[in-house]
Amino acid sequence: MPNKRTIGALLHEVAQILKARNLDLNAAEILLETRLGLKRTELWSSFDRVLEEKHELQFKADFDRYLNGEPVQYILNIAPFYGYDFYVDQNVLIPRPETEELVLLCEQFLKKNPQKTVLDVCTGSGIIAISLKKLFPELAVSASDISFQALAVAQKNSLALNAPVNFVETDLLEAFKHEKQTFDVIVANPPYIAEREKQEMSTYVLANEPELALFAENNGLAIYERLIKDLPEVLDDKFWIAVEIGYTQGEAVQALFASTFPEAKTYIHKDINQKDRIVVCSNLLNGDMN
Known part of the structure; x- marks a missing residue:
């Protein structure tokens, strides 16, 4: 040139x-x-x-x-999400538009039902936790991830966007169970892609994004199974939970919630493309945002 x-x-x-x-x-x-x-x-x-x-x-x-073969977001170390520019590198996933729908659903719920504490599990670059803290500065927001490298990225974003979040390095809920911490709201975008789906995925994703944040065993359900089983130990009496899912996993994840929380209402929220994308479970009267 x-x-x-x-x-x-x-x-x-x-x-x-x-x-x-x-x-x-x-x-x-x-x-x-x-x-x-x-x-x-x-x-x-x-x-x-x-x-x-x-x-x-x-x-x-x-x-x-x-x-x-390197994604633009990693080249520039910038990815837009929910109106903010987040730092990203190859230690974290590139934010997806579908995850903005999870934040929007949570925002709509919190506007109608103010809460005090929120936990974002598998936070990655911190996009969900930080976006919620920006929207609701009075919220006490915690976020966890098993990856120290991912949490370093999340902390960088928290400082850059002036959104104080309590970041914890832990495998799902282990640290919170140990400390007997409880939360009003828990959100999560965990790894949920089945190994067999690799052949359908973009080579850009497979070559660049961290496998730890993408794939889960048992047809992509393994993390949900562990997470949902332990949730009762870290929830307040009244709670609202929302998790992002793969579009074929709605009924399976809904059934996991129904088994663990038979007294609560669980429903599947579809994304803008009318695909199953989020499962919500709540025992609050106004918890149904469907």
């Missing part, structure tokens, strides 16, 4: 490469606008701007990484 080209000329050139490889045509614009600190509309209105050599060299390095 020779120097002294305009933004428009550069984007036109790399668009041909992306088309030829059947890759996301947005990738080049995302890389460029983020490094230059521009909004998309500002980038489009700057097509005649000549790039400085340092910016062109940075773009070439970024674009080569993308062509070699």
Whole structure:
């Protein structure tokens, strides 16, 4: 790539490469606008701007990484979620839009039913816990993960976004059981992909994202089985629980909750694509947000 080209000329050139490889045509614009600190509309209105050599060299390095199979979010160490930019690296999953629906459901519940304490299990980069703390600053928010590396990312995001969260390194609920801590609300987005589903997954995901945060045994249900069995030890008398699920797991996870909490109401919430995505269990009268 020779120097002294305009933004428009550069984007036109790399668009041909992306088309030829059947890759996301947005990738080049995302890389460029983020490094230059521009909004998309500002980038489009700057097509005649000549790039400085340092910016062109940075773009070439970024674009080569993308062509070699690295996701844009890891290249830039930024992923948007629920209106905030979160730091991400290969120690954590890239936030998915489906998880925003879990936060939205929790937000809707908390607006109608104010609570005091929330626990986010398998927090990863901290997106759920931090988003809830930003929405409800008065909430005492805790978050756990088995991965020390993931918690380091979550702590970084907590500080950057000025959202104090109590992070705990533990296997699911073990530390809270030991300390006899209880919570009003518990949310979780645990690993739930079955090993057999690997063949259906993007090579971008398999090559870059941590397997520990993706896969679970017993057709993806193993973490739910352990989590739900232990939940009664860490819940207050009145509670609201919401977990993200794979779209084929609704009835199975609902049955696990019904077995452990026969007195509570459990329902499946569908995502924007009308696929089963969240299971909610609550013994509060207003806990049903369906």
